[in-house]
Amino acid sequence: MTRADQSRTIKVDYLARVEGEGALTIRLKGGVVEDVKLRIFEPPRFFEAFLQGRSFAEAPDITARICGICPVAYMMSAAHAVERAFGVEVGGALRELRRLLYCGEWIESHVLHIFMLHAPDFLGYDDAIQIARDHRELVEAALRLKQLGNDIVTAVGGREIHPVNVRVGGFYKAPAAADLQRLRERLVWGCGFARQALEFVAGLPFPDFEQDYTFVSLRHHLEYPMNEGRLASSRGLDCDVAAFEEHIEERHVAYSNALQATLRDGGHYMVGPLARFNLNYERLPAGVRAAAAAVGLGHGCRNPFKSIIVRAVEVLYALEEALRIIDAYQAPPRPAVPVQPRAGEGMACTEAPRGILYHHYRIGDDGLIESARIVPPTAQNQRAIEEDLRRLVPRYLRLSDAGLSLQCERAIRNYDPCISCATHFLKTTVERG
Amino acid sequence: MPLERRPAIAVIGVGNALRGDDGAGPAVLGRLRAECPAGVELCESDGEVTGLLDALSGRRAAIVVDAVCSGAEAGTVHCWRDDGPALAVLRSSTHALGVADALALAEALQRRPHRVTVVAIEARHFAPGEPLSPPVAQAVDPAAAVVRRELAHWLQEVPPCTSSR
Numbered sequence: 042m043t044r045a046d047q048s049r050t051i052k053v054d055y056l057a058r059v060e061g062e063g064a065l066t067i068r069l070k071g072g073v074v075e076d077v078k079l080r081i082f083e084p085p086r087f088f089e090a091f092l093q094g095r096s097f098a099e100a101p102d103i104t105a106r107i108c109g110i111c112p113v114a115y116m117m118s119a120a121h122a123v124e125r126a127f128g129v130e131v132g133g134a135l136r137e138l139r140r141l142l143y144c145g146e147w148i149e150s151h152v153l154h155i156f157m158l159h160a161p162d163f164l165g166y167d168d169a170i171q172i173a174r175d176h177r178e179l180v181e182a183a184l185r186l187k188q189l190g191n192d193i194v195t196a197v198g199g200r201e202i203h204p205v206n207v208r209v210g211g212f213y214k215a216p217a218a219a220d221l222q223r224l225r226e227r228l229v230w231g232c233g234f235a236r237q238a239l240e241f242v243a244g245l246p247f248p249d250f251e252q253d254y255t256f257v258s259l260r261h262h263l264e265y266p267m268n269e270g271r272l273a274s275s276r277g278l279d280c281d282v283a284a285f286e287e288h289i290e291e292r293h294v295a296y297s298n299a300l301q302a303t304l305r306d307g308g309h310y311m312v313g314p315l316a317r318f319n320l321n322y323e324r325l326p327a328g329v330r331a332a333a334a335a336v337g338l339g340h341g342c343r344n345p346f347k348s349i350i351v352r353a354v355e356v357l358y359a360l361e362e363a364l365r366i367i368d369a370y371q372a373p374p375r376p377a378v379p380v381q382p383r384a385g386e387g388m389a390c391t392e393a394p395r396g397i398l399y400h401h402y403r404i405g406d407d408g409l410i411e412s413a414r415i416v417p418p419t420a421q422n423q424r425a426i427e428e429d430l431r432r433l434v435p436r437y438l439r440l441s442d443a444g445l446s447l448q449c450e451r452a453i454r455n456y457d458p459c460i461s462c463a464t465h466f467l468k469t470t471v472e473r474g
Numbered sequence: 475m476p477l478e479r480r481p482a483i484a485v486i487g488v489g490n491a492l493r494g495d496d497g498a499g500p501a502v503l504g505r506l507r508a509e510c511p512a513g514v515e516l517c518e519s520d521g522e523v524t525g526l527l528d529a530l531s532g533r534r535a536a537i538v539v540d541a542v543c544s545g546a547e548a549g550t551v552h553c554w555r556d557d558g559p560a561l562a563v564l565r566s567s568t569h570a571l572g573v574a575d576a577l578a579l580a581e582a583l584q585r586r587p588h589r590v591t592v593v594a595i596e597a598r599h600f601a602p603g604e605p606l607s608p609p610v611a612q613a614v615d616p617a618a619a620v621v622r623r624e625l626a627h628w629l630q631e632v633p634p635c636t637s638s639r
Binding site (some may be wrong): 169170171173174177179181184187188191201202 | 520524527528575578579581582583584624
């Protein structure tokens with residue numbers, strides 16, 4: 042054990058159970074955290090440059106390749122941004138189909154994170170395999186639920202990873218009502234299991250770590266946000282998403298290949314399930330709010346470790362929402378609204394599982410993309426993660442470097458970071474000097 | 475198909491035919507299609523863990539055919555029975571769950587076939603849109619022959635269509 046008054050450096054070379062390659066360096070001196078650096082060394086991926094000179098119609102499929110976990114988010118943000126540039130509105134059944142597709146992605150991404158990546162931290166396991174041994178029925182059901190999310194994405198998007206059916210204006214082919222109804226029985230089962238899962242995760246042991254975050258998410262006047270809404274914060278921001286860059290700036294820091302986003306007037310902020318939940322609590326159906334309340338989760342949760350409970354709430358919501366959409370669905374007369382390219386700019390945010398994903402395109406009158414800007418959720422959460430670590434590390438100074446690293450990795454996984462997206466992580470280094 | 479009526483043996487070709495040498499698994503499966511013995515199901519997998527787990531479930535034996543990077547010469551055909559070094563080599567990511575995790579999860583969930591053989595082709599190039607590189611393309615027939623020998627051996631021990639799991 043290292044004494045707290047000594048200086049030390051703790052390095053985690055490769056962060057596990059996160060998406061992509063990153064590392065963490067913490068420098069301590071005399072029991073005080075001198076520096077925390079979340080270093081994203083996944084190489085830059087240059088997607089914004091790839092898009093220049095490509096047709097507007099390619100933006101959803103090209104950007105979907107940024108991530109294999111949340112391709113739907115990229116497709117949706119791209120489609121909405123281009124549609125805003127062209128003055129196109131997608132409503133009715135096509136809008137509902139997009140929401141259903143997003144429900145599928147939230148379910149598969151959240152269930153994977155809850156059971157395979159995050160829960161092991163709370164149970165003292167190294168990985169999900171150990172949970173499967175000790176909680177076999179739970180993991181079997183979780184895998185069935187993840188598969189259901191995949192199958193929703195397949196039913197609407199044509200393929201479970203990197204769907205092929207999304208286009209600017211809607212879809213290439215609208216699914217038949219009967220094809221969606223085939224999912225119904227499993228969705229009803231899923232709603233029941235999601236309530237059990239919610240009870241399970243709410244019963245995990247949580248550290249007392251309430252923080253005064255600035256939450257940022259979409260906020261919609263009628264619904265829990267996925268595809269549409271205004272950009273809102275817990276400190277009064279309320280604007281059209283077109284004003285994103287007026288309020289949020291990205292900065293390059295030398296130690297990371299991902300740009301770091303901050304609010305121009307308020308520093309770091311958090312996006313993702315906790316932000317969505319707190320800014321849109323009233324938009325959840327009463328039954329979902331009641332299920333959250335029954336396990337002790339109410340509006341205003343500020344403990345990032347409890348994001349696992351919020352993810353379980355969002356899984357329940359996504360399942361109920363998918364059922365609602367499928368029961369009301371009638372195939373639209375055409376799979377997409379007509380799109381007429383014109384010179385212009387379009388910006389859109391949609392709610393990826395990990396938080397708001399911003400796309401901005403400038404398009405020429407020939408329909409070719411002149412410039413593109415993409416701000417993924419993990420880039421926005423980097424500073425919030427570093428701030429959490431600054432506050433958390435002093436509590437664990439008595440631990441060995443390995444023990445301290447483990448606690449840091451846990452705190453990082455609260456954000457379900459997607460480093461592959463952010464470079465467009467993890468090795469931990471703790472320097473005790 | 476209900477698990478109890480599944481063929482007792484699965485050959486699972488893992489990979490993406492559009493990513494250069496990652497297409498080794500699907501290519502071997504292609505060679506086997508013309509003469510697949512009764513009692514054997516050929517399954518394609520993109521490596522996604524729930525799909526792989528499903529392909530493994532309800533079998534008495536399974537052969538997983540995949541591309542690997544273990545440091546051997548490109549085109550080398552590996553045959554690993556049961557655990558061997560396969561799990562370590564197949565663990566290729568700090569985040570995504572793949573073949574090794576699917577096998578470990580199947581074990582933990584009591585869904586792992588009694589016998590598992592991994593036939594792997596040492597791969598080198600994974601560029602999108604590229605075909606198999608020459609050494610890997612040349613290894614497809616020898617790898618298919620290894621799979622056939624393994625199947626012939628098993629089929630003597632495991633009568634077809636008598637899955638009892």
